[in-house]
Amino acid sequence: MGSQVINLQDKLQLISEHWSPKIVAQMNDYHLKLVKIQGQFVWHSHAETDEVFIVIDGSMDIELRHGKVTLNSGEIYVVAKGVEHKPFAAEECSVLLIEPAGTINTGEAGGNLTAPSDEWI
């Protein structure tokens, strides 16, 4: 999968479901995942890893226990390992995530928004 050009807009056309990250590329033991989000996610954290959010289209908030950050297209935020966060998007937003292969979207929280971590598009 690493020897093809990945066009983010083409891949986004293949995604309709919200909050279900799809792998588009692998680098060493990390995955680059595209996800469309809208509405409220759940508070969660990832005990073992930082997590990179890169907004491709739209805008989103990442609520943190000490405040929140707003990300627009072309902006990046790194949620540090162990930090509780809750993504939110008023309108549909497309995000590129970078995190270790196998990282679960809901982290320690679980619940019905938990998505498979191994689906490629």
Added chain:
Amino acid sequence: MGSQVINLQDKLQLISEHWSPKIVAQMNDYHLKLVKIQGQFVWHSHAETDEVFIVIDGSMDIELRHGKVTLNSGEIYVVAKGVEHKPFAAEECSVLLIEPAGTINTGEAGGNLTAPSDEWI
């Protein structure tokens, strides 16, 4: 550095030199680096790691021993560990790189395009 929103266009305004990657974010032991490129780079490889190219503005080629790939804005390519490659851009192109902290831009090749691997902007 991981607790701030990183705006790629704002960071690109701070870069004038070509072929000199600047770190904009850290995730675990990986760096996200912005680089402006123009002209021919050198053939090189990275024996220990894959390397992600994400084109932010413009277009570039990555020459490979078996052909070449062309990347436009919004496209990603992963150069696999150990694979010889030579980046090229006819016009100035802005690229986001993802690779382990300390990765040297010229890999095993060295030479006068070798840049520091620890400069943040």
